[in-house]
Amino acid sequence: MAIFVDKNNKVLVQGATGHQGVFHIGEMLGFGTKVVAGVTPGKSGQEVHGVPIFNNVQEGVDATRANTSLVLVPARFAKDAVFEALDAGIKTVVVITENIPFHDAMEFVHYSKYKDAVLIGPNCPGIASPGKTKIGILPGSILLEGDVGVASRSGTLTYEIVNSLKERGIGQSTCVGLGGDPIIGTTFIDALDAFEKDKETKAIVLVGEIGGTAEEDAAEYIKENVTKPVFAFIAGRTAPPGKRMGHAGAIIARGKGTAESKIKAFEKADVKLAKFPTDIADLVEEHL
Amino acid sequence: MKLFEYRGKELFDKFGIAVPKGNLVAGEKDFSNLKFPLILKAQVPIGGRGKAGGIKKAKDLKEAKERLNEIMGMDIRGYNVGKVLAEETANIKKELYLSISLDRTKRMPLIMASAEGGMDIESVPDDKIFKEWVSPLIGIQAFNIRNIVSKLGMGKEESKEIGKVLSKIYKLFREYDCELVEINPLIITNDGGVMAIDSKIIINDDAMFRHNDVEPELVELTPLEKDAKEKGIAFVQLGGNIGVIANGAGLTMATLDALTHFKGQGGVFLDLGGTDDPEKVKQAFELMKKAEPKVIFLNLFGGITKCDTVATGVKAVITKEGINCPVVTRIKGMREDEAKEILKDAGLITATTLQDAAQRSSDLAGGEK
Numbered sequence: 001m002a003i004f005v006d007k008n009n010k011v012l013v014q015g016a017t018g019h020q021g022v023f024h025i026g027e028m029l030g031f032g033t034k035v036v037a038g039v040t041p042g043k044s045g046q047e048v049h050g051v052p053i054f055n056n057v058q059e060g061v062d063a064t065r066a067n068t069s070l071v072l073v074p075a076r077f078a079k080d081a082v083f084e085a086l087d088a089g090i091k092t093v094v095v096i097t098e099n100i101p102f103h104d105a106m107e108f109v110h111y112s113k114y115k116d117a118v119l120i121g122p123n124c125p126g127i128a129s130p131g132k133t134k135i136g137i138l139p140g141s142i143l144l145e146g147d148v149g150v151a152s153r154s155g156t157l158t159y160e161i162v163n164s165l166k167e168r169g170i171g172q173s174t175c176v177g178l179g180g181d182p183i184i185g186t187t188f189i190d191a192l193d194a195f196e197k198d199k200e201t202k203a204i205v206l207v208g209e210i211g212g213t214a215e216e217d218a219a220e221y222i223k224e225n226v227t228k229p230v231f232a233f234i235a236g237r238t239a240p241p242g243k244r245m246g247h248a249g250a251i252i253a254r255g256k257g258t259a260e261s262k263i264k265a266f267e268k269a270d271v272k273l274a275k276f277p278t279d280i281a282d283l284v285e286e287h288l
Numbered sequence: 289m290k291l292f293e294y295r296g297k298e299l300f301d302k303f304g305i306a307v308p309k310g311n312l313v314a315g316e317k318d319f320s321n322l323k324f325p326l327i328l329k330a331q332v333p334i335g336g337r338g339k340a341g342g343i344k345k346a347k348d349l350k351e352a353k354e355r356l357n358e359i360m361g362m363d364i365r366g367y368n369v370g371k372v373l374a375e376e377t378a379n380i381k382k383e384l385y386l387s388i389s390l391d392r393t394k395r396m397p398l399i400m401a402s403a404e405g406g407m408d409i410e411s412v413p414d415d416k417i418f419k420e421w422v423s424p425l426i427g428i429q430a431f432n433i434r435n436i437v438s439k440l441g442m443g444k445e446e447s448k449e450i451g452k453v454l455s456k457i458y459k460l461f462r463e464y465d466c467e468l469v470e471i472n473p474l475i476i477t478n479d480g481g482v483m484a485i486d487s488k489i490i491i492n493d494d495a496m497f498r499h500n501d502v503e504p505e506l507v508e509l510t511p512l513e514k515d516a517k518e519k520g521i522a523f524v525q526l527g528g529n530i531g532v533i534a535n536g537a538g539l540t541m542a543t544l545d546a547l548t549h550f551k552g553q554g555g556v557f558l559d560l561g562g563t564d565d566p567e568k569v570k571q572a573f574e575l576m577k578k579a580e581p582k583v584i585f586l587n588l589f590g591g592i593t594k595c596d597t598v599a600t601g602v603k604a605v606i607t608k609e610g611i612n613c614p615v616v617t618r619i620k621g622m623r624e625d626e627a628k629e630i631l632k633d634a635g636l637i638t639a640t641t642l643q644d645a646a647q648r649s650s651d652l653a654g655g656e657k
Contacts, residue, residue: 027592076497101495102390103465106424109395114425139591141622154538155562159591163621180537182392209538212392235541238526238548239557246522246537246559248494249392254410275549276642277542 002129002174003149003194003201004118004186005068009092009133012037012060014081015072016048024072024137025049031134031143036064057088068092070126070135078122079104086115094135095121095185099248105183112185119185123248125155125177138175146171147200148284151191152207153178153214153249157235157277161207164281170288173201180247182211188218196226203229203287205280206271210236211250211257219265230271231283234259289491289505290333294373296487303460305453305471306483310375313356316349323376324348328355331371332364333508335408335488340364345377378483383473384440385409385417386454387488388461390468397422397461399432399454403440405473428458442476449482450474464502465495512578519571522561528553530653531581533572535560535588535598543587546642552650555581564593569601574609583614585649587642590621599627606634614652618645 011028015021016038026049028035035051037060044055054060057069069085071078071093078097085093086108093112100122112119120127126136131145142163150165150172152158162175176191178184188206195201204226208215215234222230237259239245241252252258266273272287274280291299297307313319313328330342337343342364346352352374362369383405391398399420404412420436422428433451442450453474461469470488477483491502509517516523522537526544530552534540537559544554556579558572576584586602588595599619605611616637619627628638637652639645 075494099494101465101498102467102492103424103462103495106390106395106397110423110425137592139622142591152538154536156534156536156589156591157538157542159536159621160539160589163589182390183395207538209541214393217393233542235538235545237545238554239541239544240526243524245524245541245557246561250537250541276546277539278642 001198001200002132003191003198004120004174004176005092005127005135006129006132007034009068009135010034010036010064010066011068011070011135012039012057012064012066012090013070013072014039014057014085016040016051016053017043017046018072021072022048025051027140028134031140033133033135037066057084057090061088061090066090068135069094071095071097073097075099075101079108082108082119083111086111086117091117093117093119094124094126095119096124096126096137098123100181102181102183105181109183109185120176121179121184123181124179124184125158127174127176129174130172136177138177142166143175144171147173147202148205149173149191149195149198149201149203150175150205150207151178151188151195152176153180153209154207154235154247155180158207161205161233161277161280164278165284168281168285170281170284173198180249182249188214189221192218192221192226196228201228203231203284205284206230206232208232208234208262209247209250210239210245210252210259211247213256215262216265219269219271222269222271229287231274231280232266232271233274233277233280234262234266289493289496290508291487291489291491292331292333292371292505293329293487294331294371296489297484299460299464299489300484300487303456305456306481308375308378308483308485310373313372313374316353319349319352319374322374324352325377326352326374327377328352328359329373329375330359330362330364330369331373332367332369334365334367337364342369378475378485379478380475381478382476384450384476385412385472386450386457386474387468387470387472388457388466391421394421396424397458399436401436401440409472422458427462428455445480446476446482449480453482464499465492466490467492512575516575519575521568521572521575522557522559523575524557525579526554526557528555529582530554530649531556531558531576531579531584533558533560533576533584533586535562535593539587539589543585543642543646546646547585547650550647550650552646552653555579560598562593564597564601566597566601566604569598570605573602573605573611577609577611581613583616583649583653584611585645586615586617587645588619588621588627590619590623590627594623595619595621595627596623596630599630603630603634616645616649616652618642
């Protein structure tokens, strides 16, 4: 078991023939992901690492029965790409693209719910269930099959944490990058709900950061609904208010979104907090 | 991007929302179209300017010139006042609060309204603030407007006018990709009109590509931050003396946090992002040098980004340009051994763990300032 994605995901890549598309199709195939189609308007008939390219999503879905889309198109075309995937019947959409306008994200997040689809991102590294599939740009070298569920708002910081788990021989059931934007499709609560139900997952790691109230909301949810042990790291304890710290969502605005508030909320929910990113591995190892 | 009040009011005017008559003033002739008494308002991208002396009344031209001299060039919490707006005064029967913002949790536009306008909304009790959410797929509907306006306890005509303003600011909020449109206060005048006395508008930076009519204004940024923004590098200046370069926003923040743990003080947040382009690495180091940190702390985790290609860029900068402060490096992940080999003779301080590197950087920077 794993959450959200497994061996049944047949992936279509939107923005397949660009530099990123070509590189990551290769990486995903190497990881064992079923990449079945690529889409770039006007490039039908071409191939990328043997994967056929189509002019539009519907053609790709009709020919390959793809059920999942990985969106790598530039920000200004992302809304159109997500709508196109959802209208073609795609049920899992992973949006890697950064710098998508917030209003576009609001629209496609709500449309994905209306279409009963799972939308991960935007501005995320994607999702991987080691041993099964990887949909996104997470480096395959750090992943290991196992029983810890990881959900994170950040990219590299997650790689660092997952890698330190791997060094202790601790693997992951699923590692999901939720995204660094203020408007995202899949939240900590969605991931917690799925990890709690997943038989394979024994412990959950959350990687949060300043901005918004996703961690506070997660803490409330954990109190009532999660029986599995939860470990967390929060980045941005020293970030000043009013400054966007790299991620569009990482900003303390109008007094909301401070690390202190998140840490306090997690402590109240009995979540074990790590002082340094790699300490998570110590905490998890002690527990398992 | 935060708009100055006067630019927000230009947008209000464009969308048919009444604002007081006024214009920017720099000298005597700029007052000729305006009827006294006037209010002079410093244009700064932060709140609390009234308390800081940035808003002043003037009953005639002589007073107006004196007040203008006082306000122009004054420092309001680090912002030098370069623009002053003069406006005719309005007769106020009632002050309200009205805003539309992004609700990150519900991922919907959130309308907030209160009959307690004119003060900081943070200080208004929760039960005096009314909320209504709008589906981004269908946009604002008549029921949304009825729901929230009816709670304000206004008369029938006034409610109708407030509803019209709400509908207009929603249109503005959507068309200009706003993160926030706030009117505080929105006033009811003695003759029953509705007018926006202040404006606070934030446009989503990532949507600026489709708003070419809005001139970018980088007033909130330091000169180096502006430079970085133009180069597409995430760069934030902080109070301390240690410059942090890392790849990924979360990792960069976590690195700054680690420094604080060892009593070091972060001076620069520089996120290289997913790049290993030597040219970008070079630009990043050049920016960092200009910020004149006492110590540079390079923290890399290689995943898709290869440590050795970043290291090559770093070495090129150091050998060609020279760096006149200690550089502490901690490199981990994909091709870390190759990266360490490349940087071996570059005169850098190498550490193996984040904690070790943070400790050394903090010690070199002199601990607490």
